[in-house]
Amino acid sequence: MLIIPITAMFFKAATKSPSEFWQIATSPIALSAYSVTFVTALVTALLNGVFGTLIAWVLVRYDFPGKRFIDATVDLPFALPTAVAGLTLATVYSDNGWIGSLFAPFGIKISFTSLGVAVAMIFISLPFVVRTVQPVLQEMEKEIEEAAWSLGASQWQTFWKVILPPLFPTILTGVALGFSRAVGEYGSTVIISSNTPFKDLIAPVLIFQRLEQYDYSGATVIGMVLLVISLLILLAINFLQSWARRYDTK
């Protein structure tokens, strides 16, 4: 199930000579697709890093009505099929949608542009940071913060010097997980994007289009690039997790 398909892909990619491989992998259309994919995924993952940490913080530290409901619904993007996510985001963020119409007067189009791709990527990678940071925050002892306060640190200093450093590797792990998910995402992004080359065409859609044209080797080469990058992110995540474990006092 797993090993054979991956080796098949490596073999298929190996039938191309390195120069041919390089040529397809770095063709202008592919390069622009990578840059749209990776830049958007990175920006949205970082954005979710900030807001995800904030959501985790609010859920762990404060009590407010509806907290349980919010805690449960953060996982919605995991449970909602991506095609449905793409469909509803495309409608809500279109020029006459509920949210898109607020931006339209300023000439900002969201659906069917690379901004739409960003919205879809934010949606699908939102739970990762929240769910990685939440348990760590829960275990963190409030005593340390209180000690910092009683020693005269301001709230700001306590946050930057006491709370953030041990959380940082965990936040990065969440960001990396979200990034890896966003890079590979297809279902929601293909619906909300107009899939125009050099504008908002992302790499997974490019693979799909190559396959539709029966250009298997073209699809394989771009697929290889994505696969290798996913593997590298996986390595980075493992590294980040062992880094985070150093702060584990247990």
Place this chain on the structure above:
Amino acid sequence: MTLNEEASFSKPHKQKPTKTKSFIPVILIGIALGYLALMLYIPAVNVFYQAFKNGVGPFVSNLTREDFLSAVKLTVLLALIAVPVNTIFGLCAAWAIARHKFPGRTLILSIIDLPFSISPVVAGLMIVLVYGRNGWFGGWLQEHGIKIIFAFPGMLLATAFVSMPFVAREVIPVLEELGSDQEEAAQTLGANSWQTFWRVTLPNIRWGLLYGLILTNARAMGEFGAVSVVSGNIAGKTQSLPLFVEDAYKQYETEAAYSAAVILALLAVVTLVLKGILERKTGIKSTKTH
């Protein structure tokens, strides 16, 4: 002992949240809720609004369409096969990893996680490369008249591939925490390995297993990317429910797309509710990100 001590220590602290700067929590909660509303809640409400804005009539008539019904049937069938297969595989893998120390154990662990980090489109592409007409097994399959790509078996492979890791992932930590003492005790008392599994191991891991099952099912029914690469998307034949949603939307049948989307959204709601119940029962939190 230490746990109790910790609990009694931290209790008095919990009762005194800083009241002096109470506007900061309000602002932070406001930002968090605003972000979630923009990204999650408004789009989620929109699914139901769009489906029912012209009343229940169009919704019902969309649900009785031929191609819709066949998409539902296909999706259910995919899940009915992929979920049990992945459960058995997941249990075997979890048991092998949690109960045995062997070289390359961590490597196997990361390999099991691969379907999560690989793009679904790349997963579909791999299946095409192996089973497609020019693929490794393509020639042999064609000689024997077996069609995998652009047919049900391919969709099943794609579904099983992307939903593979969930059960193993949820069961491994439970098994590791459990330890093998009880199993060994059962065996010294004369139980064979089958009895040990059914009477000792399974009852202990049942919540973790159920949790994994729910996640597997949600992914199996909702998968779009991998399935769409291998299916060929023929309406009424190889179109699962998520594919139906996208296809209807592309054909400007927005209403039909939303009617189907509601069904899938309800599936997501059921998944979340069951997950919530299980989490409260067991105290486990999603281990998905480990």
